[in-house]
Amino acid sequence: MADKHRISFEPVDIDMEVGEDEKILDAAFRQGIHLMHGCREGQCSACKSYVLEGEIQMERYSTFACNDAEVEEGYVLLCRAHAFSDCTIELLNFDEEELLNSAPLQQVRTEVLEIVPHTHDIVGLKLKPVDPAAYEFKPGQYADLTIPGSDEHRSFSMATTPSTPDHIEFVIKKYPGGRFSALLENGIAVGDTIELTGPYGNFTLKSGHALPLVLMAGGAGMAPVLGLLRYLSETEDTRRIRFYYGARTSADLFYLDEIRVLGERLADFEFVVALSESTDGAERLGVHIEPGMVTDVVEAAEPELHRTEVYLCGPPPMVDAALALAARQGVPDDQVFYDKFTTSVTDDQ
Structure with a gap:
């Protein structure tokens, strides 16, 4: 059995x-x-912290997330870090509201209820919790789904809220050569079993906050933002809420009818679609369409962005531009x- 050590977090x-054989972030969960945390793969720097005392070694990580000079100073990525002595670690980013008040990490055996193609490269996956028959999470979080027949997993955001305990919904983008998405086309069927571990992520609505909301998403980033929007609608939130979704063409749009219905339950809501390549055929969809990149559309429409809370989810270029x-x-x-969707580590140690 691996030796165990004590970690003290400041402030x-x-x-x-x-244990020496587990990563510090996993031990915390x-x-x-x-x-x-964010990617949990050493790429995004969300879990970057500073070692005040103790011996820590890291598994491979992206030097974009923690460069060599920072490592020399004592910075670490907790998702890649192993402790080999008692340690004192200064947290650089933390949410006091969620530190000890988040849903516990759970392992759930689920059954596939539905696989639905939303667009040519976006698939909806609906799972039923079986063992245990309940799954606790907050809207906007994500889970790891194990690739059937392997020990590998992929992370996907949940589009549902706890108000639908009989199913968990995911929105998954298909990538050429993607192991999980390929199985959704030929390999995973209704009734099959998929192991789920979660929830993860800090992309959640903060209780007690009153600022207007600007929600931005692109591609499969629709999932967690839709989860937030569903929750806001369920609770009949009275804030000003604007949802901007970026896509290439009108053929890449989905969930339009549901978003319209959700918005009708909100006091001050508008949904705007930004189409970067073509607006052909968009006029018949009955939604507010603007040509261009979603960040350009938001910049023109939200001159008071600094007076709002901004929620962003999508591919890295979109999130980087939005930040x-x-x-x-x-x-x-x-x-x-x-939430910035990431791929495998390419610049590592």
């Missing part, structure tokens, strides 16, 4: 135990401590929340 005054926009508009960091 939050939280202690926990970690296991003990109900919800540290800030740059938020910075230009002076949006405080604690008013920006995002």
Whole structure:
């Protein structure tokens, strides 16, 4: 059995135990401590922290997330870090509301209820929790789904809310050569079993907040934003809410009817679609269409962006452009929340 060590987190005054064979972030999840995180693959820097005392070694990671100079100073990525002594770690990013108040990490055996093609490259997957028959999470979070017949997993955001405990819905983009998405075309069928581990992620609505909301998404980034929107509609939120969705053409749009219905239950809601390549055929869809990149559309439509909370989810180029926009508009960091979909590590140690 691997040796165990004590980790003390500052400035939050939280202690926990970690084995040398497990990553610090995983140990935190296991003990109900919800540290800030994103990709969990050493690429996004959301879990970057500073080692005040102790011996830590990291598995391979992207130097874009933590460069060599930072490592020399003592910075680490908790998702890649193993402790080999008792350690004191300073958390650089943390949410006091969620640290000890998030849904616990669960392992759930699920059954495939439905596989629906939304567009040529977006598929909807609906799962039923079987063992246990309940799954606790917050709207906007994601889960790991194990690839059937392997020990590998892929991470996907949930589009549902806890108000539908009989099913969990995912929106999955198909990539050429993608192992999981290929199985959705030929290999996974209704009735099959898929193992789920979750929830993960900090892309959640913050209780007690009153600022207007700007939601931005692209591609399969629709999933967590739709989860937030469903929850906002269920709770009849009275804030100003604007949802901007970026796609290439009208053929890449889906969930339009449901978004319209959800918006009707909200006091001040508008849905705007930005089409970057062509608006042909969009006029018959009955939604507000603007030509161009979604970030350009938001910049033109939201001159008071700094007075809102901004939620972003989608492919890295979209999220990077949206973060740059938020910075230009002076949006405080604690008013920006995002999920950036990542791929495998290409620049690693």
